[in-house]
Amino acid sequence: MKNKYIFGAFIIVVFLGFMVYLFTQSNIKYESNFAKVMNENKIVRATGTWVKDKNYVIDRNNQTFTFYITDSNGNQMKVIYDGMMPNNFESAKSVVVTGQYKDGYFHASSILTKCPSKYEGQNTPDVKTSNL
Amino acid sequence: MIGSIILTIALASSIIAMVMYYLSYRGYNNALTFGRLAYHTMAMLVIVAAALLEYLLLTHQYGFKYVYEYSSNELPKGILMATFWAGQEGSFMLWLLLTSIVGLILQSYASKRGDLEPRVMSVFALATSFILIMVSPMFKNPFVYIWSEPIFISIKDINASLVHLPIIQNFLFSDGSSGQEFVKMNSSLFGILTSNGIPIKEFIVNGRGLNPQLTNFWMQIHPPILFTGFSMSTVPFCFAMAAMMKNDYKDWVRQAFPWLLATAGILGLGIMLGGYWAYEMLGWGGYWAWDPVENSSLIPWLVGVAGIHTLLVQRKSQAKGDNVGKFAKTNLILAIMMYVLVIYSTFLTRSGVLGDASVHSFVNPGTMVYLFLVIFVGTFLLLGLGTLAYRWKFLTLHEKSEENLLSRELSLFTAAVVLCASATIILVGTSAPIFGHSVDAAFYNQMHIPIAIIIGLLNGGSLLLKWKTTKPQELLKKSLFSVSATIIVTALIIVLGGISDVLVMLLTLTTTFALIVNLEIAVKIIRGNKKMLGAYVSHIGIALFLLGVISSSIYSREKDLDLVKNQTKDAFGYQMTFTGYRSIDNDTKYAFDINVKKGDKEFTISPVMYISDFNNGLMREPAILSMLTKDFYISPLGYDNGTSSDQATQGQTISLNLGDETNFDGAKISYTNFVAPDMSVMTSGGDFQMGADLTVMKGGKTYSVEALMKKEGRDVHFVPIELKDANLKIQLQKIDPTSKNAQIIFSKLSGDNTAVSKPKEVLSISASTKPFVNLVWSGVVIMVFGFFISVSRRLKESII
Known part of the structure; x- marks a missing residue:
């Protein structure tokens, strides 16, 4: 009877240990403060918005897309993404880039654009100009 | 309004049902009738409310926010009906509707089984009350009027003959970057419309429509x-x-x-x-x-x-x-x-x-x-x-728990533990974002390989064990056939499939074992009492499913390709030729025909791409060549028609603001002046030009060029500039008169560009093979079928 519980507890501990280990291994943190992103030497998910006023470069020979994003505090960061400009990028409200900050820029391996989708329609459009 | 009233009365009925049923459970016998009456009233009201919502959608009553936001005139009837659950409010409504109906069945079921009804239904009515609060006017009510909160409605959705009315001019807005115009709908506009005798239905004549990804069966x-x-x-x-x-x-x-x-x-x-x-x-x-x-x-x-x-x-x-x-x-x-x-x-x-x-x-x-x-x-x-x-103390006192290691009881319990472990893993991973974390797919995949191995083992093994206890010799004898058959089949799969990973081998082994044990038992039973088949059918299904998952994910191969029109390329033994595109679905989508040759068989499959009006996004739909043993899967990535400019596939697009400087191929380029269009001509729709003055410095020389966009009649074209000495080609791609931001394509005249300067149509795709993916679908279907065989058996046993 006692053995059963000890055995059960052992299995649970091993399972949880394995899960926690894998969790820390594959865990990627969200960061919306770019000051922290720039000092982090781990892969993070940075959430921000595209700085439309700044230059962006689509380099078709090297298949990279370079642009700037900003966080809510106004910290800007250059992002180089291995790939072309994703779908809906221009209409995205915010972008989530996964990668690491190194040598003065954020090297992104993936971009997630937050767009209207399956479960909720978009809210009001960004109406910039005033009354006509 | 009427919808909200119905839902509010339904909520009251639901609460009354809960209280009455509870009182009936506490011994007030005459409360039972009231409980039943209240529950049925609630269910009927919910059905009426749901019918009302469906009616509003089908008759395009855009005065309701939900109808405007999720449906439009263009949707075919079947899809229009499905917009019922396209948004949050509607999917809560659907949940409520189905729960209410389930409750009606449950009430009838429980009333035939002793004193069960008051207890079960009082708890059930608590659940319906919560969902009813969710759809009440406080939270996610689907019957909210469009003017209750200010909302911007595209001018396209407004009755064109009313747009020019002076009374609505104060509510017109335009978005500078996209040039779209909107009407700001709020209660004061509604008041103005009403006082002028314009019904909202005639003012808003179309809805925002449904996300195209949802517009299907x-x-x-x-x-x-x-x-x-x-x-x-x-x-x-x-x-x-x-x-x-x-x-x-x-x-x-x-x-x-x-x-x-x-x-x-x-x-x-x-x-x-x-x-x-x-x-x-x-x-x-x-x-x-x-x-x-x-x-x-x-x-x-x-x-x-x-x-x-x-x-x-x-x-x-x-x-x-x-x-x-x-x-x-x-x-x-x-x-x-x-x-x-x-x-x-x-x-x-x-x-x-x-x-x-x-x-x-x-x-x-x-x-x-x-x-x-x-x-x-x-x-x-x-x-x-x-x-x-x-009740814990009572249960601990009366619960018996002695299990033999080799008993079916313990193996079934272990199965439950393993399933809960899987649920825990997914729960932890899925909940991580609440704490600002997230996990990779690798987390789930790696955790589930050992779990799937154990599931396979238990799936087969538990059926070889008897209830209470099994003698080891007996087990050995009983499993002789299935174990040896498993070893042979697994060896064949490993050799033929070229499996090298130990974990995958183990997974194949236990899954095959589960499949064979269940098949063996099912074959024995099928001549006897077919109602007993349920568990075995389900377990066969889950084993087939796991085999399908192994082969279709681990042995899937993927490759990105550029298909030039009428040139054949090979991927995994499939000869693919892109033969051109055609428009489908009333010119709203494009199908890209790809001729696929495998051996002496030939097929044409057509992935689809289109720009959606809904969100101005590029939408892609894959094409699948389904065969018995594998799927050949093509996802479209992009298409370049080659006619606009050879630079579309070469060179760099750089966006510059007035005064910016940039470098390209050793040249220093600065954007010195904005060539403004004649505003009066531009707004009246006449011909005009605008662009950017650029200064290019390369090899000690300085060039001044004008990158222009010209509008002549209905055509807009961008004038390319070629600087032979500097080996540079410059062309405007886009320019915004308000911000003066210019997007310019720079490319080399010679070198790698010239080789591809002939116009070419290129379709970029990602091709992959998914071996035995059919097992995934058929496995689940078989499993579900097994569940329902069991339902019919257990339903008989549930009557006391």
């Missing part, structure tokens, strides 16, 4: 089936509560069993349909992306299936004369947790907590809804576990 069937599963999962919870209320654990096991089986079957089917939808339409490349939305419906399913296994043990031990039986507490916990996890899943996907974590974006519905969902989850969790804690 799967949208019509996947959500209703999934929500049926969600609604039915309320029932085991109510039975567990009813058992604890009476402190009698004998009946609920038999009574809840067919419900739990049917719930697991329907929920499983719904989850699979979602996966098939993702695979076939959305082009995610696979059927399962460990997306929070998918995960959150899988978690309660796993817990429910775990419950099926332990309920079986409790039932068996009760049949031997036990009153409480084995695993009584486990079963209560699982039945409670299944429903709590369904609500938790709603919390995860509807409260906005997953904002950044999912490809589905969840708009934050507000703090109130968030809090309410927390209360909803909390109430049912506390109610369930609190009552259990109250």
Whole structure:
């Protein structure tokens, strides 16, 4: 009877240990403060918005897309993404880039654009100009 | 208005039903009739409210916010009906509708089984009350008028003959960057319209429409089936509560069993349909992306299936004369947790907590809804576990638990533990975003390989074990055939499939073992009592499913290719030739025909791409060549018609603001002056030009050039500039007169560009093979079929 519980507890501990280990291994943190992103030497998910006023470069020979994003505090960061400009990028409200900050820029391996989708329609459009 | 009134009365009826049923349980016998009456009133009102919503959608009443936001005149009838559940408000309505109907069936079921009804229905009415509060005017009400909160409506959706009325000019807005015009709809505009005798229906004449990814057959069937599963999962919870209320654990096991089986079957089917939808339409490349939305419906399913296994043990031990039986507490916990996890899943996907974590974006519905969902989850969790804690002592005293290591009881319990482990893993991973973390798909995949191995082993092994205890020699004798057959078949699969990974070998071994054991038993039974087949059919299904998952994911091969028109390329032995595109669906979409040759067989498959009006996004639909043993899967990535400019595939696009400087191929380029268009000509629609003056410095020389956009009649063209000395070609791509931002394409004149300067049509695709992916679908279908064989058997046993 006692053995059963000890055995059960052992299995649970091993399972949880394995899960926690894998969790820390594959865990990627969200960061919306770019000051922290720039000092982090781990892969993070940075959430921000595209700085439309700044230059962006689509380099078709090297298949990279370079642009700037900003966080809510106004910290800007250059992002180089291995790939072309994703779908809906221009209409995205915010972008989530996964990668690491190194040598003065954020090297992104993936971009997630937050767009209207399956479960909720978009809210009001960004109406910039005033009354006509 | 009328819709909200109906829902409010329904909420009152639901609460009355709950109280009356509870009083009836406490001994006030005459309350039962009132409880029944109140529940039926509630259900009828909900059905009327749902019919009203459907009617509003079908008759295009855009004065209602929900109708405007999710439907439009262009949608075909079938899809239009499905817009009912396209948004949050509507999917809560669907959940409510299905729950109410399930309750009607449950009431009739419970009324035939002793004194069960008051207990079960009082708990059930609590659940309907919560969902009714959710759709009440306080939270996610689908009957909200469009003017209740200010909303911007595209001018396209407004009756064109009314746009120029002076009274609405104060409500017109335009978006500078896109040039679109909007009407700001709010209560004061509504007041003006009403006082001028313009009905809202004639003012707003079209809706925003439905996300094109939802405009298909799967949208019509996947959500209703999934929500049926969600609604039915309320029932085991109510039975567990009813058992604890009476402190009698004998009946609920038999009574809840067919419900739990049917719930697991329907929920499983719904989850699979979602996966098939993702695979076939959305082009995610696979059927399962460990997306929070998918995960959150899988978690309660796993817990429910775990419950099926332990309920079986409790039932068996009760049949031997036990009153409480084995695993009584486990079963209560699982039945409670299944429903709590369904609500938790709603919390995860509807409260906005997953904002950044999912490809589905969840708009934050507000703090109130968030809090309410927390209360909803909390109430049912506390109610369930609190009552259990109250009965804990009694249960511990009466629960028998001696198991032999080689008994079916223990192996079934282990199966439940493993299923719960899987649910825990997914729960942890899916909940991580609440704490600002997220996990890779690798987390789920790596954790599930050992779990799947154990599931395979238990799936087969437990059936070879007898109840109570099995003698080792007997086990050996019994398993001789299946074990040897398994070894032979697995060896064949490993050799033919070229499997080298040890874990995959193990997984194949145990899964094959499960398949063979179940087949062996099923073949024996099929001549006897077919009703006993359920479990074996389900287990065959799950084994086939696992084999399908192994082959289609681990042995899938993928390659990105550029297909030049009429040139043949090879991927994995498939000769592909892109032959051109054609427009389909009334010129709204483009199908790209690809001729695929494999051996001496030839097929044409056509992935689809189109720009959606809904969100101005590029939409892609994959094409699949389905064969018995594998799928050949093509996702379109992009298309370049080669006629606009050879630079579209070469060179760099650089966006510059006035005064900016940039470098390209050793040249220093600065944007010195904006060539302004003649504004009066531009606004009147006449011919004009605008552009950017650039200074280019290269090799000691300075060039001044003008990159221009010219509009002549209906045509707009960009004048290319070639600087032969500097080996540079410059062409404007886009320019914004307000911000003066210019997007300019720079490329080299000679070198790598010239080789591809001939216009070419190029279709970029990602091609992949998915071996035996059919096993994934057929496995689930077989499993669900097995569930329903069991339902019919257990339904008979549930009548006392």
